[in-house]
Amino acid sequence: MTTERKILVLAGDYVEDYELMVPFQALQAIGYTVHAVCPGKSAGDKVRTAIHDFEGDQTYSEKPGHNFALNFDFAAVRADDYAGLLVPGGRAPEYLRLNDKVLELVRAFDQAGKPIAAVCHGAQLLAAADVLKGRECSAYPACAPEVRLAGGQFVDIAVDQAHVQGNLVTAPAWPAHPAWLAAFVRLLGARISL
Numbered sequence: 001m002t003t004e005r006k007i008l009v010l011a012g013d014y015v016e017d018y019e020l021m022v023p024f025q026a027l028q029a030i031g032y033t034v035h036a037v038c039p040g041k042s043a044g045d046k047v048r049t050a051i052h053d054f055e056g057d058q059t060y061s062e063k064p065g066h067n068f069a070l071n072f073d074f075a076a077v078r079a080d081d082y083a084g085l086l087v088p089g090g091r092a093p094e095y096l097r098l099n100d101k102v103l104e105l106v107r108a109f110d111q112a113g114k115p116i117a118a119v120c121h122g123a124q125l126l127a128a129a130d131v132l133k134g135r136e137c138s139a140y141p142a143c144a145p146e147v148r149l150a151g152g153q154f155v156d157i158a159v160d161q162a163h164v165q166g167n168l169v170t171a172p173a174w175p176a177h178p179a180w181l182a183a184f185v186r187l188l189g190a191r192i193s194l
Contacts, residue, residue: 004189008082008109009036010102010125012092017049017065018174019088019119024068026181027086030192035072035082038092039099042073050090052120052173054159059142060173074101079108084188089120089140089173097128106131110167115187119171119180123147126168138163138170 007027011020020036027034038047049065079085085106087093096102106129109116118126123139124146126132132152138161139147144154155163155170162171162180169187171180185192 004083005031006033006035006082007084007086007188008077008079008105009034009086009088010092010096010105011036011038011047011068011070011088012096013038013048014050014091015047015068015088016090016120016174017051017068018177019090019122020047020049020068021066022174022177023086023088023117023181023184026177027185030185030190032083032188034086035077036068036070037072037074037077038070039074039096039102041070042075043071045070047092052090054173054175060140077105079105079112079114082109082114084115084117084184085109086184087116087118087122087125089118089122091121093121093124097125103129113167115167115169115184117169117180117184117187119176120173123170126150126170127152135168136163136165137168138172140172 052060110131127150132150147154169183
């Protein structure tokens with residue numbers, strides 16, 4: 001399998017269910033090999049997911065999601081082997097950003113100019129990896145202070161929209177999947193036609 005056809009997804013316990021499962025399946029459906037990994041876990045291990053919804057409260061609600069089976073070993077990951085990186089949100093980025101190897105991976109993708117798609121709280125990893133200085137980034141609005149503190153410009157867009165700047169495609173939350181994934185696929189250089 002060539003590098004151009006492989007995508008890396010960084011996951012962890014309580015990752016947002018839709019933000020992991022939908023891209024994982026959609027990218028495979030159009031021909032990519034997608035490796036979902038988590039620090040300290042191997043292929044076949046599972047991560048718990050959470051379903052975040054917008055029900056009129058001051059913030060999102062959280063419900064138990066599915067147990068998601070990882071399909072690759074985190075210890076075997078090398079950024080050079082992948083065409084792009086996908087960072088789902090949920091609570092996982094909050095603690096994944098404490099892992100030096102995770103931050104090194106994010107930096108390696110960015111330094112190589114490879115497409116990076118981050119949604120919702122995924123911006124926490126971008127901020128912690130110090131790849132947002134002077135750049136625009138959308139995210140869940142509660143992450144705006146982190147984007148700004150990392151030297152980025154928070155882009156406040158509708159929940160179903162995506163923002164692209166250079167190799168970054170970012171979005172506020174899972175309702176943006178159609179726009180966010182389409183922009184990521186374009187950055188990857190893929191063409192989808194009917």
